[in-house]
């Protein structure tokens with residue numbers, strides 16, 4: 412999506428192929444995904460949603476078209492593949508180091524694996540996420556990898572330190588930045604403040620009656636402020652999110 416946004420005005424045509432109904436569906440959900448979709452469609456980016464790439468065709472090592480399942484063809488000079496990451500942990504299978512179902516290495520809050528004195532950090536690690544009540548999940552952001560490395564180093568040195576961080580990332584689409592904090596995995600409800608149509612909103616992701624994540628556009632520094640509250644260990648109930656003053660969304 413970021414590559415597509417940055418190519419507006421430079422490439423003669425830009426196509427995004429995605430399995431989801433909307434871009435960012437898995438992380439940001441349907442509502443924010445639809446905002447991002449409209450933002451890029453307004454710039455002429457063409458989307459092929461609920462679609463899959465079947466084949467890249469070309470000659471002499473140069474791509475010339477993308478073929479989708481179902482046969483639709485998109486002429487292409489350049490193809491950028493952004494399809495996620497898979498832990499490269501096959502070599503650990505059958506060892507005493509426990510992996511989750513996706514192959515990520517399970518660690519505790521000290522980044523220690525199931526084998527004492529062996530630590531894992533970053534994208535490869537599935538760690539207890541406080542916002543999910545301690546449920547283990549891999550969260551693949553730069554800031555998380557940095558926090559993991561920091562905590563792992565302390566514990567390797569014997570200076571016991573537990574992980575304490577709220578995941579945070581942002582995505583920049585042209586001049587607009589969608590910020591996100593927390594971990595919305597398994598959310599069942601959302602609370603919207605502001606307007607998705609007007610691209611000025613704060614969206615709370617709710618699980619078991621409490622905020623587990625928040626996304627925002629054009630409402631700085633609201634996402635950071637919510638992240639600070641969550642980082643302090645204070646929970647935000649759905650009712651508190653609903654009661655948040657609309658004026659809090661005014662641009663700073």
Ligand SMILES: Cc1cc2nc3c(=O)[nH]c(=O)nc-3n(C[C@H](O)[C@H](O)[C@H](O)COP(=O)(O)OP(=O)(O)OC[C@H]3O[C@@H](n4cnc5c(N)ncnc54)[C@H](O)[C@@H]3O)c2cc1C
Nearest residue numbers: 493499532533534535550551552553554556579580581582
């Ligand atoms: C295209 C892209 C865009 C991204 N954009 C963002 C963003 O905007 N914001 C954000 O927060 N995050 C972003 N991320 C995620 C972020 O880059 C990762 O979360 C972060 O780099 C993870 O750090 P890491 O050290 O765990 O893994 P990596 O940075 O992947 O480093 C792992 C290293 O281990 C090496 N390695 C792998 N297997 C072995 C082995 N068996 N032996 C030895 N070495 C090995 C690899 O070669 C690699 O150098 C992006 C990722 C990608 C791919």
